[in-house]
Amino acid sequence: MTARHTILGGKVHLYKRPDARFWQCSTTVGGVRFRDSTKKDELSQAEDAAEEWYLELRSKFKRGELGELKQVNKEKTFREVAELFLREFKALTEGHRSPIYVGGHERRVKKHLNPFMGDKPISQITSGLVQEYRVHRVEQCKAAGGKAPARNTIHQEIVVIRQVLKTALRHQWIAGLPDLSEPYRLNTKVSHRAWFSPEEYRALYTETQAMAKKPPHRRYAREYAQLHDFILFMANTGLRPDEAARLEYRDVSVVDDDRSGETILVIECRGKRGYGPCKSTANAVPIFRRLQKRNQPQPTDRIFPSLQRDLFNRILEKLKLKYDREGRPRTFYSLRHTYISFRLLEGANVLQIAWNCRTSVDMIEKYYAAHIKTRLDASAINVRSGATTESGKPGVIAANDNAEEGEELAA
Missing domain, CATH: 1.10.150 (DNA polymerase; domain 1)
Structure with a gap:
């Protein structure tokens, strides 16, 4: 419990917190509250120091022409x-x-x-x-x-x-930092990012493809085509929206990859994490060439000078895809999440995905890999010592097709 004491008829208050070494003093001068440390751990010495501090503080104020007190030294707000x-x-x-x-x-x-x-x-x-x-x-x-x-x-x-x-x-205006940690903090549920499943992604690009071919408003035909290509480009490169917005034609090269034997895009990304390279899937190449043909750009032109967020959201609302089943809203960022999830579904190496997406393995494992069911190996999970399958393979529980209806098998 904080110890308290007053001097000078209650003008100066002394207090000492349980975990503090020195007595603190406080007073009000000219309607302004002041606090300071006496630098003394004995009450008698703290009283003398506080009295001197108060008198010195009063001397630092002078009267103005209208008789008002003028502050010359006060604590920073x-x-x-x-x-x-x-x-x-x-x-x-x-x-x-x-x-x-x-x-x-x-x-x-x-x-x-x-x-x-x-x-x-x-x-x-x-x-x-x-x-x-x-x-x-x-x-x-x-x-x-x-x-x-x-x-x-x-x-x-x-x-x-x-x-x-x-x-x-x-600046030595305070002696230390208070504890700002959150009390009563509960363990928060780790949830995956809002992405498009293969079926949802197919429904999305089918709708935007139809709009690009037969735009509802001829005046905005180019915008419909750009949005369709943007969706496909993002889902095949894994770029962040801000990286895509900064991307110029000179940042993209079409190359033949020796290891995969495919023609891909090599992209120089600049965004949240500074500079970083990115290699696309082969599906991104025809999209990029289509953008070149449509826009006839200069090397320094941006590939996506404007992002059609409103149109994208209207399409999601129309397809009832704006929110996933947990109520998380889908945005342009969801296309990056979709790319990462698709690569994991295909069995890609997590470290390589992290490098290509300019993020960490921990982020991939925590927010993406946890919900990819294809990463679970049933034969490695359902292992029982001494059990054999019908084929004679040891260590794996075999389903008993001859079990009577309603009969429970021992685990």
Whole structure:
């Protein structure tokens, strides 16, 4: 329990937290709250230090012409430190972080963090206050739209709070970082990415192919054709949408692969992970040549200068494919997930897929491979010591076709 004490007729408060070494002191001068450490662990010494600190603080204020007190030294607020953090972050990460990512931090500070804690002294941003913020965000979103914010949304906002506090720590405005870990955290279910099964993918490209051949609106015939080729291109290369948006014709080469004996595309990707090579399937080659023939491009022209997201979503809604069975929405990113899942279904090497998609094996195993049923070998799973199949092969449980109806076989 926190120990508390007052001096100077209650003008100065002394308190000591259970896990702290020194006594802390706080007071209000000119309507502004101030806090500091006495650097003393004995109460009598802390009282003397706090009294000197209070008198020195009063001396740092002077009267104005209208008799109002003027502040000359006060603790930094969260708003001031957040402004400094954003200025540092934008300047020091230029060229390394996406402007969209930097803009996301600015938006979180201005829209959510400053209205809640912007005026609080930076030393008052404690674990308890951050927990109050989590509760506030959930209640706020439920009141506005009836649904709590996603766990990742809150996580990104806590990341910004931590970065602001680290900025204050670097400038020695706080003595340490509070614990910002999430309490009551439950083990979250690992779910696979929203992708298109082979049947769903066939329904999608059949619909876009029909629209490309007979566009519902002749004025937008080129857009229908571009979207159809974009879907096929993405599902045969595994590119991220931002990589596809940056892709220029000079980044793609048609080559004969010695190992597979097929003609494929070798792509120089630039996106989320910087530069990385990608090798497509053979099915991507006629799509690329069709794009070249249609657009008659210069080498520096972008292959997909605009992404038809609205048209794509309307087609998904029409085919009732916008959401998978778990309710996750499908987007352009789902085409990348489809590529990875298809390669796993075909038995491709996980490490090679990870390299080709510029991601990690852990990501592949965690979010994609877990739901691919063809990766399960029944003969390796249903092993029993001493059991034999009808063919005489040892170690595998054999189905008993002669079992009586309703009779249960021993495992």
